[in-house]
Amino acid sequence: MSAMDHEAAPLAREAPRPQAAPLPAPARRSWPQRLRAAAARLTMTTLAGLMLAAIVHIATVLLIPTLSQRDAARAYRQFGAEGHAQLVQLTGNAEGTPSLQEADPNAATAVCGYDLTAGPIRVAARTGALPLGITLQRQGGGVIYAITDRAAIRGVLEFLVMTEAQYDERVANDEEGETSRELRVVSDTTRGLIVARVLAKRPSDRGDAEALATGVQCGLAN
Amino acid sequence: MRILDLAYILGLGASLGLVSAHWAVAGRPLVGKVEVGSWMAWPGSGGRDVDPYMRAYLARGVHLPLGAGEGLELIAERSDDGAPLDGRCRYRLTGTVPTTRGWTIEITDRAGRPFQLPLERASFTDSEIVRGEDGKLSVIAAAAPQAGNWLPLPAGGRFQFRLRLYDTPVSSQTGETRAANLPQIARIDCR
Numbered sequence: 001m002s003a004m005d006h007e008a009a010p011l012a013r014e015a016p017r018p019q020a021a022p023l024p025a026p027a028r029r030s031w032p033q034r035l036r037a038a039a040a041r042l043t044m045t046t047l048a049g050l051m052l053a054a055i056v057h058i059a060t061v062l063l064i065p066t067l068s069q070r071d072a073a074r075a076y077r078q079f080g081a082e083g084h085a086q087l088v089q090l091t092g093n094a095e096g097t098p099s100l101q102e103a104d105p106n107a108a109t110a111v112c113g114y115d116l117t118a119g120p121i122r123v124a125a126r127t128g129a130l131p132l133g134i135t136l137q138r139q140g141g142g143v144i145y146a147i148t149d150r151a152a153i154r155g156v157l158e159f160l161v162m163t164e165a166q167y168d169e170r171v172a173n174d175e176e177g178e179t180s181r182e183l184r185v186v187s188d189t190t191r192g193l194i195v196a197r198v199l200a201k202r203p204s205d206r207g208d209a210e211a212l213a214t215g216v217q218c219g220l221a222n
Numbered sequence: 223m224r225i226l227d228l229a230y231i232l233g234l235g236a237s238l239g240l241v242s243a244h245w246a247v248a249g250r251p252l253v254g255k256v257e258v259g260s261w262m263a264w265p266g267s268g269g270r271d272v273d274p275y276m277r278a279y280l281a282r283g284v285h286l287p288l289g290a291g292e293g294l295e296l297i298a299e300r301s302d303d304g305a306p307l308d309g310r311c312r313y314r315l316t317g318t319v320p321t322t323r324g325w326t327i328e329i330t331d332r333a334g335r336p337f338q339l340p341l342e343r344a345s346f347t348d349s350e351i352v353r354g355e356d357g358k359l360s361v362i363a364a365a366a367p368q369a370g371n372w373l374p375l376p377a378g379g380r381f382q383f384r385l386r387l388y389d390t391p392v393s394s395q396t397g398e399t400r401a402a403n404l405p406q407i408a409r410i411d412c413r
Contacts, residue, residue: 045227049234056239061247064278071281088286101283102295102334104386106326106347109286131323131388133292135268141280142272146289148389195286199324199388201349 065140080112251275259401
């Protein structure tokens with residue numbers, strides 16, 4: 001080790017010799033020049049940071065619906081397993097399900113979760129005297145389809161929910177030259193909610209409204 | 223120095239991007255908002271072509287918005303003179319409501335929850351209110367009891383009026399509705 005040190009020392013001493021001459025003029029910058037360079041660098045990095053922020057902002061907003069674990073479709077996924085819509089309480093649901101936000105206290109809301117992997121779902125509702133609206137809400141927020149009891153035929157509102165592939169299959173299986181009488185709604189997600197809302201115009205209508213909302217059938221279509 | 227620059231860019235980009243995204247969808251987004259008089263509505267929230275900000279807002283909580291053909295929700299945070307709605311004041315809602323099969327008017331806090339007041343009367347439906355001879359609507363919102371259609375307010379603090387129109391043709395053309403077709407919100411006095 002000591003021998004190596006002895007050999008290395010003269011080299012180190014010789015090395016700075018060629019640079020002993022004064023530095024060339026452009027390398028030695030004055031303070032204003034240095035400040036200007038630093039400011040330019042800060043501006044460039046800030047601009048780059050802002051562009052990255054814009055990308056992060058857009059990506060976050062677009063990813064929230066897919067990543068969210070708290071949306072209505074996940075909260076009420078198990079509802080309606082018995083083949084009919086199940087009532088959503090506005091405060092303090094049973095089984096620890098979160099309560100519905102921004103809901104109308106005068107409306108009875110019943111929900112049925114669907115999963116189209118097993119096949120299309122048939123939704124059937126009887127209409128009554130109170131205004132009934134049925135919406136399809138996809139997982140990750142957003143209404144796919146809305147229909148009211150005005151569209152009912154002989155007091156029954158009926159439609160099928162299916163994926164694009166199931167729709168194509170159904171159209172292919174239709175009888176040639178015959179018009180299909182069923183209403184087909186394409187859902188762009190396999191999971192979602194069928195939401196039945198009935199407005200109880202008077203407090204005494206509450207029971208009727210709840211019966212109408214929970215009377216909405218949602219089962220596998222054959 | 224290169225590493226410092228890179229850290230600065232990444233730090234600024236990530237923090238500003240995440241904070242601005244959170245801020246943009248924490249409440250109802252500014253994108254897609256339609257204002258008619260004092261009333262605000264987000265008609266895009268009930269359709270398939272919902273904008274990404276509204277979709278993110280809906281996905282962040284347990285929301286089941288009204289469908290475009292099902293109805294329309296209108297929210298007011300200010301009275302007609304532009305002042306924010308406050309529980310210390312008295313307000314009178316007058317005028318007409320667009321053609322519907324039924325409507326409800328509710329008093330909520332700024333997150334859309336009803337207040338926990340001793341008197342459980344957070345809302346009226348169109349069948350419940352008493353109308354004048356001209357058939358027009360007249361509702362008084364105040365903390366102290368009032369004659370007529372009275373909606374109790376909290377003793378103080380901000381609140382919202384939420385008008386929900388069920389099965390209405392207005393939902394598809396909200397932007398073209400005139401303010402005169404919706405109830406006017408007049409501030410009577412303040413404590």
